[in-house]
Amino acid sequence: MNSEGRLLELEDLRKWFEIRRGFLSSKVSYVKAVDGVTFTLDEGMAVSLVGESGSGKTTLGKTIIRLYEPNGGRIIFQDRDVTHLKANDLKWYRRMTGLVQQDPFGAFASHFTIFRSLEEPLLIHNTVKSKEERAEKVFKALEEVRLTPVEDFAYKYPHMLSGGQLQRVAIARAIILEPRLLVADEPVSMLDASVRIEILTLLRRLQERLRLGVIYITHDLATTRFFSEWALIMYAGHVMEKAFTQEILRNPLHPYTRALLTATPEPNPENRNRFKQVPPGEPPALIDPPKSCRFSPRCPRAFDKCFKEEPPEFEAASGHWVKCWLYERSEGK
Amino acid sequence: MGWLKTGSPKPSAGLKGVLREVLSYKSAVAGIVILLFLIGLSVYTVVTIPLPEAIQAWRSSEAWSRNPRNAQPEWIELFYGRKLPRTITVSLGEKASEVLREDGTLSVSWVIHFNYEYDDFPSEIIVFFNSSFVEKPVVDIYWIRPDGDEILLKKHTLRRPDDRLYLSNDLGLELRLERLFESKIGKKPNFTVTVEKGLFSEYSQDPRVLKGLYGMRFETALNKSDVLNAEVVIYGTVHGLAGTDHLRRPLIIGLLWGTPIAMSFGLTTALLTTALGLIIGTISGWYGGKIDTIIQRIVEINAVLPFLPILILLTTFYRIDLFVILLSVVVLSIFSLGIKGTRILVMQIKSYPYIEAAQAYGASNMRLILFYVIPKIMPPVVPGMISSVPGFVFLEAGLSYLGLGDPFLPTWGKIISDAQTNGAFYKGMYYWVLEPAFMLILTAIAFALIGMALERIVNPKLKEL
Structure with missing residues (x-):
């Protein structure tokens, strides 16, 4: 393992989806869902991927755990290039990563009991040989996510459990192989508000205890503060801003991040009559995104350069990167 | 779904x-x-x-030669309300008499009986012989009706040891039976006298089954070493649970x-x-x-x-x-x-x-x-x-x-x-x-x-x- 404790490195990672135009045409175009993401995650750290629908955050998450094959760039996991792993190596990578999905009701095969659902990863990776040991592992995982007494839950079918309970089972399934990296794709957005915080607390506690690297995908900036050390703001397949979560929330630099923060409701009685200024328009189509800054058509502070050239990432402050021409000058300083 | x-x-x-x-x-x-x-x-x-x-x-x-041809199933009776004839098989069995003649041959006779209590005429009559002989014997077969009348069916010369006598196809017998009916009732009967009807019907204008004990007598002259056996099959019109087809x-x-x-x-x-x-x-x-x-x-x-x-x-x-x-x-x-x-x-x-x-x-x-x-x-x-x-x-x-x-x-x-x-x-x-x-x-x-x-x-x- 890396001496610096580095878990995951993404270098200019790209995921483009091929689409065919026309019936017999061989002409292909691409949906550039993730277009050049560079990022590093240390052992036991959590990072939030924040963005609106269609920003590519889910695609990025799925590409990282290799549910999608990247079209370009590299994924380095524990100093090993996993970008194009095949067969047995990929199976190893599957064991090292876990996934918690958005929809707990769809996350389980309805013909499997909870026990069987949790046993499946163990059966596939054959890490535990004996039946008794497998059962022990399953029960331990259920305890881990506080579904006790475990016997009450293990032999039920998914439809007998509530959304919150199912999401706990999903977390149990994601950690049962003792992975080092967990991708949580909007794990609480389909749950009742009352159980959201429980699930997030559980995830956070597990992450700290098991020293898991966690990629937390969300559209809700409010929960990132609670959950993650780092935050990445995504827009139209690009990372617009990345920094410590606290830093981003306290000092958002990119116009898009600011707009996002503005849109976050705050429980302040003075806000009741205030009209919030949000950028007009829609995110660009990703089939042929503008070659300029992708936020430029909506940006309130855009100037000439923004419409001509795509900005690189500027380090506006220490550890605070922004993909915006506004901060070009800070480079020179 | x-x-x-x-x-x-x-x-x-x-x-x-x-x-x-x-x-x-x-x-x-x-x-x-x-x-x-x-x-x-x-x-x-x-x-x-x-x-x-x-x-x-x-x-x-061959396997089905003792079955009637095109017979209906037995339960069909339920619809007709009559007792339909089953197949009757009788073997010659014990000799009735045996007389040594001067020329060294044996004069032998058999008599067999069977009851016929059905409401319809049989479909066919065949005699299956099973014999061994040096010289082809001539067998005289007589029909004994329940009313006592005796009719000569045929003087049959055995051609093979397993010869068969298809009585139903015997046109000569049919003609004789028709004449018999004419003389008994004084005029032509209203029906075609087939062999089966001629043998089993009352002497009447219309065919009516004469129920009772029928008999048959076989007479022949045999050499000492000769053996003669025969089986008379009077085919019914119904058979079993499902009937039979054209090949029995x-x-x-x-x-x-x-x-x-x-x-x-x-x-x-x-x-x-x-x-x-x-x-x-x-x-x-x-x-x-x-x-x-x-x-x-x-x-x-x-x-x-x-x-x-x-x-x-x-x-x-x-x-x-x-x-x-x-x-x-x-x-x-x-x-x-x-x-x-x-x-x-x-x-x-x-x-x-x-x-x-x-x-x-x-x-x-x-x-x-x-x-x-x-x-x-x-x-x-x-x-x-x-x-x-x-x-x-x-x-x-x-x-x-x-x-x-x-x-x-x-x-x-x-x-x-x-x-x-x-x-x-x-x-x-x-x-x-x-x-x-x-x-x-x-x-x-x-x-x-x-x-x-x-x-x-x-x-x-x-x-x-």
């Missing part, structure tokens, strides 16, 4: 639950009872009449053997075509891309190919037994349109989050297909399979009817085909067609009832119908 929703409550878990639910439908219970009956019948048939024996008996005309074969054998053949053919074809279709459809839907395109084009081409003409062509060119027919039917049905349905279901299931989750923890394609996808698409597949059985049973019968079936096996379709070529309906032998038709319908009903109940269970929307 309620069963497809991942989160929807399962109506019942496990096989037991399904079985309990099936039994809650009266129609399904009826179907199961019929099915069990047919299965029992098949097992009984296979155990009691081994196939080679059945085939051989079915194909030989008891239809019951064909009906019985038709059961396991039809059942195994129907079930095997249904099972094979469904299973293979399921696998191909799943592969098509799961892998997509080129494989999918190729499979779908094959399905579409197959859909426009004429099924029956191809089958007829095949059965014309190749030696046709049941196995070849089964194979051709399976091959022609593998790429059926049902694959499109399976493919769509698989594509739908493929997009469910639980599949993605399984991929994330490393499930292989094989594992995903076998444990995650196929169990999900089984619910509509199983009732579909059961409902498709009658179609294949009918197909086999249809091919047999067209003369394209297995030429050796006795099947329901073959019986119907025989009935057709021998003009069963024209001659009023309805039983010949109706019996195999009844068996076919029974089989179809059994599978249809069970299939419908299963379909209603997996697709609750149908319950309202």
